[in-house]
Amino acid sequence: MNSLAQSRKIQTLGSSKPPCANQMVVSYVIGFTDVIIGVSGKLPMMLLKLGFLASGRGSNMQAVIDAIKAGRLDAKPCLVISNNNQSRAMERARTEGIPSYHLSSKTHPVPEALDAAILQTLLSHNVELVILAGYMKKIGSKTLHHFHDRI
Numbered sequence: 001m002n003s004l005a006q007s008r009k010i011q012t013l014g015s016s017k018p019p020c021a022n023q024m025v026v027s028y029v030i031g032f033t034d035v036i037i038g039v040s041g042k043l044p045m046m047l048l049k050l051g052f053l054a055s056g057r058g059s060n061m062q063a064v065i066d067a068i069k070a071g072r073l074d075a076k077p078c079l080v081i082s083n084n085n086q087s088r089a090m091e092r093a094r095t096e097g098i099p100s101y102h103l104s105s106k107t108h109p110v111p112e113a114l115d116a117a118i119l120q121t122l123l124s125h126n127v128e129l130v131i132l133a134g135y136m137k138k139i140g141s142k143t144l145h146h147f148h149d150r151i
Contacts, residue, residue: 048075051127053118053135054082058089061133065096078125081118083137099125104137115140123149 052061055060059079080093085102093100101121101144108114122130122151130143139151 007021013043014058046074048080049126049132050075051078051122051125052080052089052093053139054080054087054089054131054133055084055132055136056087056089056134058087058092058133061089061131062092064133065092065130066096076129079121083135089133111140112135112142119143120147 038053050064052058052064054061057082061077063075063111064073064075068075068077069107077096080089080098080100081101081103082100083104084090085104090100090102103114103121105111105114108117122143123146127147128150129136130147132139132151144151
């Protein structure tokens with residue numbers, strides 16, 4: 001492991017223990033932080049349930065989906081929420097068989113109602129980690145609070 005990788009902060013989801021030395025860590029770089037989403041070896045793999053928020057083409061979302069399909073990422077795409085019902089991300093979700101939802105100021109004119117709808121939709125699909133895949137809108141305080149350190 002190089003010094004850059006050693007110096008990065010690594011967060012484990014759902015565990016305060018680091019992986020054992022004889023286990024391979026699967027991580028996905030999000031911003032400046034590596035998020036461990038799977039540990040292979042002696043421990044059983046748990047699929048991390050992902051929720052995507054996307055506004056446009058969904059190319060970053062597709063890269064994550066492709067990594068899951070190729071077995072490089074132990075996760076499950078649970079849903080896609082878009083503020084643009086004509087977005088390519090929504091089309092990609094339909095093609096991949098991922099539930100997709102158009103939630104925007106058009107469907108929920110009051111910002112607090114939109115925030116509540118986004119949060120409820122994520123919760124109804126048991127999402128554990130929210131990925132902002134080119135989402136171009138402000139995230140509401142309820143959603144931010146509930147998914148603190150998991151967006």
